[in-house]
Amino acid sequence: MDFEHGISAIDTGFFRPQFDASHLIVENGRAAFVDTGTNYSVPRLLAELEAKRLPVEAVDYVILTHVHLDHAGGAGLLMQQLPNARAVIHPRGVRHMVDPSALIAGATAVYGVDEVRASYGDLVPIPAERIVTANDGHRVDLAGRELLCIDTPGHARHHICIWDARSRAFFTGDTFGLSYREFDTDQGAFILPTSTPVQFEPEALHASIDRMLGFEPQQMFLTHYSRVTGVERLAADLHESIDAMVAIARVHAHDNARHARIAHDLGELFVTRSQAHGCALDAERVRELLAMDIELNTQGLEVWLEKQSKQ
Numbered sequence: 001m002d003f004e005h006g007i008s009a010i011d012t013g014f015f016r017p018q019f020d021a022s023h024l025i026v027e028n029g030r031a032a033f034v035d036t037g038t039n040y041s042v043p044r045l046l047a048e049l050e051a052k053r054l055p056v057e058a059v060d061y062v063i064l065t066h067v068h069l070d071h072a073g074g075a076g077l078l079m080q081q082l083p084n085a086r087a088v089i090h091p092r093g094v095r096h097m098v099d100p101s102a103l104i105a106g107a108t109a110v111y112g113v114d115e116v117r118a119s120y121g122d123l124v125p126i127p128a129e130r131i132v133t134a135n136d137g138h139r140v141d142l143a144g145r146e147l148l149c150i151d152t153p154g155h156a157r158h159h160i161c162i163w164d165a166r167s168r169a170f171f172t173g174d175t176f177g178l179s180y181r182e183f184d185t186d187q188g189a190f191i192l193p194t195s196t197p198v199q200f201e202p203e204a205l206h207a208s209i210d211r212m213l214g215f216e217p218q219q220m221f222l223t224h225y226s227r228v229t230g231v232e233r234l235a236a237d238l239h240e241s242i243d244a245m246v247a248i249a250r251v252h253a254h255d256n257a258r259h260a261r262i263a264h265d266l267g268e269l270f271v272t273r274s275q276a277h278g279c280a281l282d283a284e285r286v287r288e289l290l291a292m293d294i295e296l297n298t299q300g301l302e303v304w305l306e307k308q309s310k311q
């Protein structure tokens with residue numbers, strides 16, 4: 001899917017169609033990927049270059065918003081095919097791409113051994129000398145087009161969002177939530193936050209969203225899934241939902257059936273909000289489309305609760 005300003009979205013094929021996007025930014029014959037999907041996505045990314053008649057030598061950067069495997073799992077394998085590319089990564093994410101063993105262990109804790117192997121394959125490390133560390137304010141120069149990396153904790157503490165002044169857009173990874181195209185209505189996109197384990201921090205997430213709004217973006221490119229507009233309304237929706245999610249977690253904090261109750265209430269929350277938005281999907285279909293996100297959001301809220309209780 002091609003947008004203006006040399007931006008296109010590639011469906012990585014991870015999990016289901018229109019679930020997980022990689023974005024390609026092209027400027028004067030030079031290119032940058034933002035997020036890569038998994039190892040299994042690499043042929044799709046290379047096919048997009050070919051379709052655009054861009055040689056693999058034309059890719060200068062592979063920018064990773066963060067190192068969760070649906071965003072970065074294919075980065076090492078992709079880099080092997082791109083002789084001139086450097087990987088741009090948050091300082092807290094760098095060591096995980098040089099040595100992915102902790103990422104695999106983390107994903108295994110969330111998804112289990114079989115699921116990790118089937119979904120992600122064997123992770124390929126990125127040589128340290130091919131990595132550029134993106135501290136807050138780092139500027140990537142793509143053939144003269146500036147891409148500004150800002151530190152955006154809240155979903156993960158190793159997360160950057162990338163500001164492209166040319167398109168007045170952020171590439172938001174998971175910091176600006178999830179918005180699946182099945183939920184679009186005449187009112188626009190429906191959006192929900194993601195609190196995937198293990199670094200959900202609600203206050204930081206609120207602040208990161210507000211910081212991005214300060215740039216007055218006209219559009220956001222989400223990994224899940226691609227472009228949304230009407231950014232101010234979406235930000236307000238995210239703020240409300242973050243607060244609602246935290247309230248749900250707190251209500252069930254000491255419940256024996258905590259996991260099931262939080263998951264149930266999150267389902268209710270997103271069904272109610274999607275219907276208020278005018279989505280024609282019935283409640284069962286909403287729960288089905290969001291099943292994995294509800295499970296991950298529940299796990300992330302539980303990790304957050306555990307950390308709160310230790311403070």
Ligand SMILES: [Zn+2]
Nearest residue numbers: 066068174196
């Ligand atoms: Zn993530």
